Amino acid sequence: MSKLGKIETGEPLADRRIDILDAAARAFMRQGFAATSLDRVSDEIGSTKGAIYYYYRSKSELFFAVHRRGMELTQAAIRPSFETPASARDRLHGMAVAHTILVIDHLPYLRVIAQGLEMHLLERTNESERAELADVAALREANENLYIRVIKDGVASGEFRSVDAKLAAKPLLGALNWTSRWYQPRPGETQAAKKRVAESIADFVVAGLEKKN
């Protein structure tokens, strides 16, 4: 009864892999990639390094996996609002709210990806690591592109000021991603309280682009 969980899942081992991934995300969030030892990650789940190396081939692969999951969570969170048939203003507002609530609810993953990854492997990277890096970078770009496109839509419709969408997306993403840096989870925080924070930030970024009247 102890070590299964792959009974009904199509992908065996998936649960254990995610347990490890969650532990890694928490550890990387607190101490960063370089300062986190795999011994501490495995401690987090009451296990040893051997367990990690059974599921992941290296520390870098584990790090990339955290990034990948964070990016996929983000894409899943913001895409619905992006695809909603509505004004650019409302779509962007919905994306920003969803994005911020995601940050609050999955802080470890989102804080890790907000820290970036290029920093950690300017050198000493082998072939497969560089491929994974490019892969994760593509996911990040895909998320950014959703924002760029909605900005362009708003400019085209006249809702937003005439800005360079690629450039304007930068402070927008900064405002959103920064939440992962200052937000501190509170034990009994209600969903309504989270929503209020998210709305406030969404209002800010939408207003930053809208025309004055």
Added chain:
Amino acid sequence: MSKLGKIETGEPLADRRIDILDAAARAFMRQGFAATSLDRVSDEIGSTKGAIYYYYRSKSELFFAVHRRGMELTQAAIRPSFETPASARDRLHGMAVAHTILVIDHLPYLRVIAQGLEMHLLERTNESERAELADVAALREANENLYIRVIKDGVASGEFRSVDAKLAAKPLLGALNWTSRWYQPRPGETQAAKKRVAESIADFVVAGLEKKN
């Protein structure tokens, strides 16, 4: 002629200390605190670890010094606009432009402080380190407070929407600090080009707070 520079300075050794500090900022920017060895920092100035330990007592102290300088540069950059007798809107705009140009011109320091420091020393800190941490945190808070105060001024004067100034300062700072993450220095970039980026970001954060008409 090689190792002086304290001839006219009130503070002896100041030049060499700053050389080391600059090298440390560049190294920390590229690889982060934990992944940067002091051997690499000293390589950066064609020296060895002994030189660093002559001027700084530990790696942590050097890291704190980088943060402190970054905070002081920021304070020096934004305070003039803050104190200008003008509308809250114009003061904030001036602060944001100055802030962004500072980021561009002193990228190593600003990127390091945008990465944060609490992360790196949750444990294993001695007494003096905790004192320095509190000190740097106070500087950070002082910078944030300038933005909070100008937001409050704008709300009071009716220029800005009725926002919670402390909360609204978060995405604002995120939008500004994020520049240190995406900006890549280009060799022949003109001052006018930098200014254009800074104006764009300043427009964004000011519009994020202003009333619609």
Added chain:
DNA sequence: ATGTTGCAGCCTACCGAGTAGTATGTTTGG
């Protein structure tokens, strides 16, 4: 029902590389 066997899923012990900090030697300008 009961032994037997195979292998997934770990754990343990270890190695080698890298690094913060220190102790001591060395140079050079005044």
Added chain:
DNA sequence: CCAAACATACTACTCGGTAGGCTGCAACAT
């Protein structure tokens, strides 16, 4: 010639990665 300003050599320690061993469940044979 002496101290400031380093350089060099060394120690103690951490940590990524690996090799090999252990264990308990499961599936089959009897």
